[in-house]
Amino acid sequence: MAHFWSSIRDSRGFDALLVWLALGYLTVFSAFPLVYNFVISLQTVDLFSLASFDRPFVGLENYREVLSDPVAGTVLWNTIRFVVLSVVFQLLIGFGLALFFQQDFPGSSYLRGLFLAGWIMPALVVGAVWSWILAGDFGVLNYVLRSFGLIDENIFWLSDHQVSLYSVIIANIWLGVPFNMILLSVGLASIPQDLYEAAELDGAGAWQRFYTITLPLMRAPLGAVVSLGIIFTLQQFDLFAALTQGGPSNASNVAQYWSWQLSFQTYQISRGSVVSVLMIVFVIGVAAIYTRSTRYEQNY
Amino acid sequence: MKKYILLAFAILFVGIYLFPLYWMYVTGLKAGSEIFRFPPTFWPQTLHFNVVDIWVRLRMDRFLTNSLIIALGATAIIVAVGTGCAYALARVRSIWMDVALFATLMMQVLPSSLMITPIFVSFNMVGLLEYPRLAVVLAQAAKLLPLYIVLCRTAFMQVPRELEEAALVDGNSRMGAFFQIAVPLARNGILVTSVLVFLQSFGEYVYSRSLIGERALQPATVGLQSFMGPNTSDWSGVMTYSAIYVTPILIVFVLLQRRIVSGLTAGALK
Amino acid sequence: MKSTILAFAAAGLLASTAMASAEQVTLDLWTIDDPGEYHYVLAEEFMEEHPDITVNVRTVQFRDMVNDLARAVATGNGPDITYIDNPEVALFASRGLLLDLTPYIEKSEVVNAEDIYPGPLASVTWDGGIYGLPRGANTIALYYNADKFREAGLDPDNPPKTWDELYQAAKVLTKPEENAYGIAFSAVATEEGTFQFLPWLQMTGGDYDNVATEGGARALNFWKRLLDEGLASPDTLIRSQWDSTGTFNTGSAAMAISGPWELPRMSEEAEFDYRAALLPIPEEGAERASALGEGDNVILANSDNPEEAFLFLEFLYEQMPRVWNEFGYLPASRVEVNDPKTPTIYAVFEESMKYARNRGPHPEWPRISKAVQEAIQSTLTGQTDAGTALETAQQKIDGVLGE
Numbered sequence: 001m002a003h004f005w006s007s008i009r010d011s012r013g014f015d016a017l018l019v020w021l022a023l024g025y026l027t028v029f030s031a032f033p034l035v036y037n038f039v040i041s042l043q044t045v046d047l048f049s050l051a052s053f054d055r056p057f058v059g060l061e062n063y064r065e066v067l068s069d070p071v072a073g074t075v076l077w078n079t080i081r082f083v084v085l086s087v088v089f090q091l092l093i094g095f096g097l098a099l100f101f102q103q104d105f106p107g108s109s110y111l112r113g114l115f116l117a118g119w120i121m122p123a124l125v126v127g128a129v130w131s132w133i134l135a136g137d138f139g140v141l142n143y144v145l146r147s148f149g150l151i152d153e154n155i156f157w158l159s160d161h162q163v164s165l166y167s168v169i170i171a172n173i174w175l176g177v178p179f180n181m182i183l184l185s186v187g188l189a190s191i192p193q194d195l196y197e198a199a200e201l202d203g204a205g206a207w208q209r210f211y212t213i214t215l216p217l218m219r220a221p222l223g224a225v226v227s228l229g230i231i232f233t234l235q236q237f238d239l240f241a242a243l244t245q246g247g248p249s250n251a252s253n254v255a256q257y258w259s260w261q262l263s264f265q266t267y268q269i270s271r272g273s274v275v276s277v278l279m280i281v282f283v284i285g286v287a288a289i290y291t292r293s294t295r296y297e298q299n300y
Numbered sequence: 301m302k303k304y305i306l307l308a309f310a311i312l313f314v315g316i317y318l319f320p321l322y323w324m325y326v327t328g329l330k331a332g333s334e335i336f337r338f339p340p341t342f343w344p345q346t347l348h349f350n351v352v353d354i355w356v357r358l359r360m361d362r363f364l365t366n367s368l369i370i371a372l373g374a375t376a377i378i379v380a381v382g383t384g385c386a387y388a389l390a391r392v393r394s395i396w397m398d399v400a401l402f403a404t405l406m407m408q409v410l411p412s413s414l415m416i417t418p419i420f421v422s423f424n425m426v427g428l429l430e431y432p433r434l435a436v437v438l439a440q441a442a443k444l445l446p447l448y449i450v451l452c453r454t455a456f457m458q459v460p461r462e463l464e465e466a467a468l469v470d471g472n473s474r475m476g477a478f479f480q481i482a483v484p485l486a487r488n489g490i491l492v493t494s495v496l497v498f499l500q501s502f503g504e505y506v507y508s509r510s511l512i513g514e515r516a517l518q519p520a521t522v523g524l525q526s527f528m529g530p531n532t533s534d535w536s537g538v539m540t541y542s543a544i545y546v547t548p549i550l551i552v553f554v555l556l557q558r559r560i561v562s563g564l565t566a567g568a569l570k
Numbered sequence: 571m572k573s574t575i576l577a578f579a580a581a582g583l584l585a586s587t588a589m590a591s592a593e594q595v596t597l598d599l600w601t602i603d604d605p606g607e608y609h610y611v612l613a614e615e616f617m618e619e620h621p622d623i624t625v626n627v628r629t630v631q632f633r634d635m636v637n638d639l640a641r642a643v644a645t646g647n648g649p650d651i652t653y654i655d656n657p658e659v660a661l662f663a664s665r666g667l668l669l670d671l672t673p674y675i676e677k678s679e680v681v682n683a684e685d686i687y688p689g690p691l692a693s694v695t696w697d698g699g700i701y702g703l704p705r706g707a708n709t710i711a712l713y714y715n716a717d718k719f720r721e722a723g724l725d726p727d728n729p730p731k732t733w734d735e736l737y738q739a740a741k742v743l744t745k746p747e748e749n750a751y752g753i754a755f756s757a758v759a760t761e762e763g764t765f766q767f768l769p770w771l772q773m774t775g776g777d778y779d780n781v782a783t784e785g786g787a788r789a790l791n792f793w794k795r796l797l798d799e800g801l802a803s804p805d806t807l808i809r810s811q812w813d814s815t816g817t818f819n820t821g822s823a824a825m826a827i828s829g830p831w832e833l834p835r836m837s838e839e840a841e842f843d844y845r846a847a848l849l850p851i852p853e854e855g856a857e858r859a860s861a862l863g864e865g866d867n868v869i870l871a872n873s874d875n876p877e878e879a880f881l882f883l884e885f886l887y888e889q890m891p892r893v894w895n896e897f898g899y900l901p902a903s904r905v906e907v908n909d910p911k912t913p914t915i916y917a918v919f920e921e922s923m924k925y926a927r928n929r930g931p932h933p934e935w936p937r938i939s940k941a942v943q944e945a946i947q948s949t950l951t952g953q954t955d956a957g958t959a960l961e962t963a964q965q966k967i968d969g970v971l972g973e
């Protein structure tokens with residue numbers, strides 16, 4: 001017993017305890033839903049057999065049906081575009097702003113803080129506000145673009161099937177920028193200033209310093225931001241619900257929304273679960289990349 | 301001079317970024333069909349100030365109290381459970397820790413809207429639905445715990461290992477070193493991450509909607525949704541509601557923000 | 571505690587005589603209404619009349635109702651009484667989750683099934699049983715802005731009667747420079763889109779089980795033409811009926827297709843002479859059709875207090891003459907509406923009700939509806955032509971019907 005306590009207080013046992021505390025919590029409250037999803041993806045389930053586990057087992061039949069659905073291809077391609085474009089632009093804009101606000105000018109930290117407003121707004125409200133801004137006939141975005149002479153005719157951001165996905169992406173980028181910016185600011189602040197000073201003495205230009213010092217040292221935060229960004233983007237549901245409902249004609253439908261539609265609109269719950277499971281498989285890949293990226297972290 | 305050019309650009313960026321927020325306030329102040337007008341008006345022609353009406357009619361005090369309870373509860377659980385884990389994951393490098401980190405991330409893949417059915421079913425089995433707000437707190441904590449761990453972990457990464465080792469040499473236990481050295485030095489990061497988690501929980505919607513049936517226990521987001529149901533005409537009211545809901549957080553945030561931002565960006569020891 | 575159990579047992583055994591027991595009975599009621607609307611108002615009145623019965627009202631969002639209800643029923647947390655939208659009744663009834671009201675109605679002195687209009691009655695009927703009582707009904711018609719008609723040189727007393735006339739009117743009324751469209755309707759990819767489209771299909775002889783027809787393609791192409799020529803906003807594809815009609819109220823559209831639920835807001839916002847007409851038909855002499863909406867009050871099969879629940883349903887049913895003036899629905903049964911508000915518009919809707927057809931019934935209705943929505947959307951976005959889109963929809967629908 002004494003040994004047990006000392007192992008908890010003094011050695012690996014302490015770390016293990018801390019990790020298990022959190023993992024235990026997650027196992028109870030998060031792992032169960034994931035397993036449950038997996039189980040029903042192999043069964044025939046309807047709205048009314050949700051609570052019992054005694055349901056016909058159909059193996060991979062649901063997977064076959066989902067993958068042969070003509071919508072599946074559209075959804076996959078949309079999901080890829082949604083995730084890649086959202087993450088890339090969130091990162092570029094977030095990183096750009098982080099670098100910008102890193103400079104020394106009056107009010108820099110104060111103004112930077114205001115960007116977090118995007119984080120405060122509940123997704124429901126964000127969705128409603130953007131649906132106003134993007135509205136085709138009376139939206140303010142069209143008005144602004146027209147007054148600057150950038151467009152001649154109103155763009156129907158939400159109902160033009162060639163544009164609607166990009167509209168959701170724009171709103172999603174807006175949501176994700178503060179997170180990227182703040183996290184990258186933290187990373188930038190932890191780079192020792194003397195490294196830059198030394199490089200400057202050696203005659204390195206601004207770009208050179210960026211490539212040789214900033215980027216390599218930012219590898220870990222960038223890895224974290226990208227993988228979390230991918231996960232957040234895959235979790236993005238409210239914007240679709242508020243802006244396009246995946247339409248028109250599935251033009252802006254993505255995996256997470258499609259899964260919800262299958263489960264909760266046409267009550268094909270097994271198929272909805274199949275889509276969720278496929279998303280999980282994808283995220284396992286992302287999580288693996290993140291975990292690898294942490295190997296490059298600097299420990300002071 | 302350069303400084304002021306930078307400042308001007310900074311203000312421009314902030315202005316563009318915060319436009320949707322501005323639009324929320326302006327729409328809230330417009331009356332009736334002015335919101336449908338094209339070209340849109342950037343400042344309401346007739347100010348339509350219905351804050352008091354909305355507050356009283358929708359009993360927003362009750363909704364906001366519930367939001368606060370849920371957000372505080374979830375944040376408390378997350379900080380209690382997650383801080384240690386973040387610390388351990390920052391300190392120990394082993395294949396097992398990699399697996400743990402990996403598992404943590406994986407747990408937060410699916411949107412709440414897809415997690416809710418299994419959560420509902422399992423919570424019902426153990427009788428948690430009798431305590432709906434607690435149920436939401438527990439589910440929400442599970443949702444944001446991975447995010448907290450990942451962010452907090454970076455805060456602990458910045459605490460120099462040597463300081464802790466010195467404390468151990470001085471006769472402290474690991475637990476002592478954790479509480480007396482690591483946590484105080486990483487407190488800014490912990491604080492900021494907690495604030496982020498708190499804000500996210502304050503806006504929680506899907507779980508509350510499904511797990512809390514009784515109106516008196518619902519948070520502000522559910523109130524907002526039922527207010528903007530399928531046949532909403534009162535968009536200006538919806539925006540007013542949103543503004544009432546967002547403004548207090550915004551004020552607290554602006555007041556606290558020096559600390560928040562410096563906490564995030566200043567190295568832990570500066 | 572024991573006495574409560576006994577009372578419940580008695581209620582089950584002795585049916586109506588259990589009413590005499592002084593035990594307080596609680597009925598859980600789920601609704602899509604908010605406080606101040608139908609169920610809240612009438613539950614209060616009912617409790618005043620029956621102090622021994624408490625009605626607990628809970629609001630569930632319209633779009634969440636089926637899921638929340640199914641989840642609650644599956645886990646044993648369901649209410650005693652609930653609102654269900656018309657096309658969803660079959661889903662629950664086919665699972666044996668709803669109480670068959672036929673024996674209660676036979677004994678009832680208030681409800682007489684023959685008084686209920688055929689459309690609403692069909693919506694609560696499944697496999698020979700009656701599983702609910704309509705709380706009211708609605709249907710759609712053509713609203714038009716008579717002032718704009720005059721300005722454009724159209725006769726406001728002679729609104730479009732055929733599709734052709736509708737097209738001509740919409741064309742004349744469209745003023746792109748003023749951001750004004752000729753007509754507003756909803757082709758959104760939800761049940762509302764199906765709701766709006768089915769009457770057009772039915773007027774040409776088709777129905778939900780027979781969509782791949784020449785007439786169906788004609789109807790769909792007619793819609794497409796309205797959008798392609800800019801006579802209706804492209805946002806028609808994503809706007810609900812309510813939001814579409816909102817543009818009518820602000821003068822951005824000269825006509826709108828929607829239902830009576832619009833009237834309270836219209837009377838507040840529309841600053842012009844608005845009127846209503848029956849939905850135009852394909853050509854003179856063609857069959858008429860209209861949509862049937864609104865929902866039903868149903869009792870869950872596992873309710874502990876079916877007697878009291880039915881008493882409440884009877885009470886709600888008795889209020890039918892009030893629904894138009896107070897709640898904005900059309901009566902679903904033959905009752906006398908005294909002094910109806912907006913009498914001329916009421917008359918139009920009342921007539922339109924005669925042609926209103928139920929959607930389905932089919933337990934898998936959402937999938938049928940989804941197939942129709944997909945056909946509408948893929949045609950209107952120009953991704954497929956109407957014929958192919960309807961053919962695809964037909965295949966999916968046949969798949970569902972054949973199961």
